[in-house]
Amino acid sequence: MNLATLADDNITKFGEYEYLHYEGRWYTNVELSRIANRLGNALKKLGVKRGDRVGTQVYNCPQVLMAFQAVLKIGAIIVPMNPSARGEEAAHLYRDSGIKVLITSSDYTPVIDAARPTAPGLAHVIFIDKDGVPGTLNFDKLIADCSDRLAVEDMDTDDDAAMIYTAGTTGLPKGVVHTHFGLYYTLLGFYETLETIIPARFQSVTLTKDVSLDKVVRKDFDIIGMEVSNICLLVLPLCHIYGMMQMFLKFYTADKLIVLRRFDPVEIFKCMEKFKVTSLDGVPAMWIMLYNHPDIDKYDMSASRYLSCGGAPMPLELLKAWKQKFGIQICEGWGMSELASYGTSMFARSFKDGSVGKLMQKASRIKILDDNDREVPTGQWGEVVFKGFNVMKYYWNLPEETARTIKNGWLYTGDLGYLDQEGYLFLTGRKKDLIIRGGENVFPSDVENVLYKNTKVMECAVIGVPDKVYGEEIKAFVVLRPGESATEQELINFCKPQLPTFKQPKWIVFQKSLPKSAVGKILKKDLRKL
Numbered sequence: 001m002n003l004a005t006l007a008d009d010n011i012t013k014f015g016e017y018e019y020l021h022y023e024g025r026w027y028t029n030v031e032l033s034r035i036a037n038r039l040g041n042a043l044k045k046l047g048v049k050r051g052d053r054v055g056t057q058v059y060n061c062p063q064v065l066m067a068f069q070a071v072l073k074i075g076a077i078i079v080p081m082n083p084s085a086r087g088e089e090a091a092h093l094y095r096d097s098g099i100k101v102l103i104t105s106s107d108y109t110p111v112i113d114a115a116r117p118t119a120p121g122l123a124h125v126i127f128i129d130k131d132g133v134p135g136t137l138n139f140d141k142l143i144a145d146c147s148d149r150l151a152v153e154d155m156d157t158d159d160d161a162a163m164i165y166t167a168g169t170t171g172l173p174k175g176v177v178h179t180h181f182g183l184y185y186t187l188l189g190f191y192e193t194l195e196t197i198i199p200a201r202f203q204s205v206t207l208t209k210d211v212s213l214d215k216v217v218r219k220d221f222d223i224i225g226m227e228v229s230n231i232c233l234l235v236l237p238l239c240h241i242y243g244m245m246q247m248f249l250k251f252y253t254a255d256k257l258i259v260l261r262r263f264d265p266v267e268i269f270k271c272m273e274k275f276k277v278t279s280l281d282g283v284p285a286m287w288i289m290l291y292n293h294p295d296i297d298k299y300d301m302s303a304s305r306y307l308s309c310g311g312a313p314m315p316l317e318l319l320k321a322w323k324q325k326f327g328i329q330i331c332e333g334w335g336m337s338e339l340a341s342y343g344t345s346m347f348a349r350s351f352k353d354g355s356v357g358k359l360m361q362k363a364s365r366i367k368i369l370d371d372n373d374r375e376v377p378t379g380q381w382g383e384v385v386f387k388g389f390n391v392m393k394y395y396w397n398l399p400e401e402t403a404r405t406i407k408n409g410w411l412y413t414g415d416l417g418y419l420d421q422e423g424y425l426f427l428t429g430r431k432k433d434l435i436i437r438g439g440e441n442v443f444p445s446d447v448e449n450v451l452y453k454n455t456k457v458m459e460c461a462v463i464g465v466p467d468k469v470y471g472e473e474i475k476a477f478v479v480l481r482p483g484e485s486a487t488e489q490e491l492i493n494f495c496k497p498q499l500p501t502f503k504q505p506k507w508i509v510f511q512k513s514l515p516k517s518a519v520g521k522i523l524k525k526d527l528r529k530l
Contacts, residue, residue, distance in 0.1 A: 175396030
């Protein structure tokens with residue numbers, strides 16, 4: 001199977017419709033597919049073969065969606081790269097992935113010029129905007145004379161389809177390789193879940209002639225499908241597994257996509273009002289910035305019905321505040337690049353405070369293990385391990401790291417959490433972020449959730465720092481809401497009655513912003529450097 005057939009299936013199933021809107025222009029699904037086919041033929045002319053890697057490094061735009069289709073159709077591997085990567089990180093991405101072609105824009109000329117000498121395999125750079133730049137090709141000119149018909153390469157289910165680089169929260173980014181079937185299986189889990197929350201029921205009447213009775217017989221049918229009138233606002237970066245899988249999912253659901261180049265609260269508000277957006281997916285940092293934006297009440301967002309959050313646990317206080325303000329529950333899910341996005345979801349589940357839901361795919365499994373790989377009783381925390389067809393195939397060029405992460409088919413996620421009696425997963429933090437103060441375990445989220453209760457706090461992150469007496473002490477980094485002011489002692493005093501002594505922060509550091517990955521995940525490694 002080839003994952004790219006989803007685009008062709010979409011056209012067969014739903015016909016031609018306005019599929020994607022970007023910066024004032026609509027593209028139909030048929031138009032996008034034809035341009036993707038031209039790009040696929042152009043890449044073949046450049047010598048791209050089955051199994052070769054083709055990279056994209058540019059903010060969200062139609063050409064990225066076209067590249068996904070084109071690269072997969074010809075049997076190559078798509079490598080979406082973080083647009084904000086610079087210096088050694090960019091050089092590492094080009095060199096490590098071994099990309100033969102990079103689709104990007106002229107904004108990245110200095111980055112490419114600096115990194116290209118260390119990546120001898122990078123033969124062609126394609127700019128989606130400028131023409132005539134030495135050493136580059138122009139996207140539109142490249143595909144102009146190419147056919148818009150392209151046969152889809154027949155792939156085995158275990159063939160590599162995409163390589164997604166991690167955020168590099170503990171070092172240089174790692175290439176996470178997923179197969180065609182692994183990504184397809186994840187999408188089936190998404191689709192099965194969505195069928196239960198956005199159903200469409202139709203009455204059908206069929207008239208057939210019963211030969212034995214020699215008369216026409218009327219039969220009434222209930223046809224259950226899925227509503228296809230949703231408008232999805234895509235602001236998640238397509239270099240991230242979360243954004244990539246949401247994009248692929250729309251081939252199944254026939255949602256119309258409104259694509260923004262990058263996250264911008266005001267542009268999001270405008271789009272939600274103008275296009276009557278029904279669906280928005282984001283990470284906690286996005287939801288925090290939206291909720292605290294001074295213009296949030298100026299726009300009509302009443303059409304929104306399906307809101308989701310992933311990438312990191314959502315502050316419970318924000319979930320409650322959003323529900324109270326708009327009457328809509330933001331549904332959390334849990335996953336990672338190594339899981340092809342979601343492994344659990346709260347969609348179609350009874351809401352539980354603090355939970356990231358239950359398994360999304362019926363054939364998947366979760367266990368909670370202690371440090372000796374023994375399964376712990378229900379309700380006790382430990383490392384979350386996961387088994388399922390959506391687990392990555394391997395880390396690119398890192399066999400030892402792969403062996404440490406996948407053991408007997410189980411993915412050791414590095415997340416800490418516990419399961420309740422009904423199989424709901426509750427996360428308590430990352431294993432590497434666990435603070436041990438005087439022999440006591442402190443989950444940063446316990447402290448962060450208390451800080452979020454303070455109405456002056458917009459964002460926060462807690463880390464452990466070395467201490468001669470207790471081993472580690474607790475330091476919190478805080479971003480205040482616009483127009484607010486507070487002192488370090490004020491916030492420390494706020495925490496004291498709500499936390500035991502060993503969990504109380506010793507220091508509060510005020511920041512204008514917190515360092516984040518491309519998808520908006522707070523980078524605690526950068527905070528530790530401070």
